Every structure is written in structure tokens, then in C-alpha cells.
Amino acid sequence: xxxxxxxxxxxxxxxxxxxxxxxxxxxxxxxxxxxxxxxxxxxxxxxxxxxxxxxxxxxxxxxxxxxxxxxxxxxxxxxxxxxxxxxxxxxxxxxxxxxxxxxxxxxxxxxxxxxxxxxxxxxxxxxxxxxxxxxxxxxxxxxxxxxxxxxxx
Ligand SMILES: CC(C)(COP(=O)(O)OP(=O)(O)OC[C@H]1O[C@@H](n2cnc3c(N)ncnc32)[C@H](O)[C@@H]1OP(=O)(O)O)[C@@H](O)C(=O)NCCC(=O)NCCS
Numbered sequence: 001x002x003x004x005x006x007x008x009x010x011x012x013x014x015x016x017x018x019x020x021x022x023x024x025x026x027x028x029x030x031x032x033x034x035x036x037x038x039x040x041x042x043x044x045x046x047x048x049x050x051x052x053x054x055x056x057x058x059x060x061x062x063x064x065x066x067x068x069x070x071x072x073x074x075x076x077x078x079x080x081x082x083x084x085x086x087x088x089x090x091x092x093x094x095x096x097x098x099x100x101x102x103x104x105x106x107x108x109x110x111x112x113x114x115x116x117x118x119x120x121x122x123x124x125x126x127x128x129x130x131x132x133x134x135x136x137x138x139x140x141x142x143x144x145x146x147x148x149x150x151x152x153x
Contacts, residue, residue, distance in 0.1 A: 025087045
């Protein structure tokens, strides 16, 4: 459990009981999701040791989350990591929860000997770009996306 500069805010590992709150956060991120769907995703994710998920809690209520994934790459000998999801509830933004979540994820990755972390973010998430730069990330590329068709039988 990590403390933050806000005495009323702490970060801990995600728990099974957090799925309703995580579904609300996913909706705020633009992905309408039922708690039952998140429960299913969590079962897959928590069975894979390459994932890590932390939540921010304020006044006993989950108000943010971060999920990371560590992976092996073709370019480096040591594994790298990605931030797969980061969201802080609108009503607590600007209080340090985002920074605290990133710090908790980075500490966890550093303990796993990971020294490189990246995040993809949409062009329109301009606030997130400023946030990432504030917490030490450097813009160094673009992401290209393509939806693949279902394979023919
Ligand atoms: C991006 C986000 C996670 C930031 O969370 P937060 O809890 O509001 O951020 P913090 O309060 O920890 O801010 C940390 C630093 O970033 C800065 N920052 C945060 N939001 C900012 C913004 N919109 N513009 C400029 N700076 C910003 C803060 O000023 C702070 O700097 P300081 O510590 O020097 O004072 C939050 O705004 C969010 O959930 N946005 C919507 C979802 C999203 O875009 N997620 C990223 C998907 S890739």
C-alpha cells in the first residue's frame, strides 16, 4: 500500500471487489463495460504474472486505476513494459492520484528489473499528454492502428 501527498489518498493492488468501480472508470475512459465483463477480464489478467493492476482509493472509494503489462521485445535483452490503462475519476483529478498510480506501477516494474516503460495515447487526449510529460515521459513516436477482418472459414 503506497501513501501519496494527499493524506486521504492511497494506492493498493486491485481486489476482486473493485470491479463495479473499475467498470465506472472504464466508462469514463470511453469504454462502456459491465462489472461482469471486467470480472471475466480480471480472471484472465490476474492469471498472467506479466500484468499488474493498482487502484487509487479516496475516502474508502476506488477513484482511479492503472494497468501495466511487461513484455519481451526484439530490440532489447531485458523486458519492457507498457501502461495499458490509466484513469482517474473526474471528481478527484488534479489531486495527485494519477501521479501516485504511475509511481506505484513504476516501483512495481523497477522491482521486476524493468527499466523501460511506454504508453500509447490517442491524439485527442491532450490532457493526458501534458500529464505524461509532467511525470517524466517523452513523446517519441506515433501509433498506427488497423482493425483486422475476421478470418474466412
Ligand atoms: C491523465 C490523468 C490520469 C491525470 O490524473 P490526475 O490525478 O488528474 O493527475 P495528477 O493530479 O496526479 O497530476 C500530476 C501532474 O500532472 C499535471 N497534470 C495533470 N493533468 C493535467 C492537465 N490536464 N494539463 C496539464 N497538466 C496536468 C498536474 O498539474 C501535476 O503536476 P504537478 O505534480 O507538478 O502539480 C487524468 O486526467 C485522467 O484520468 N484523464 C482521463 C483519462 C486519460 O486520458 N487517461 C490516459 C489514457 S492514455
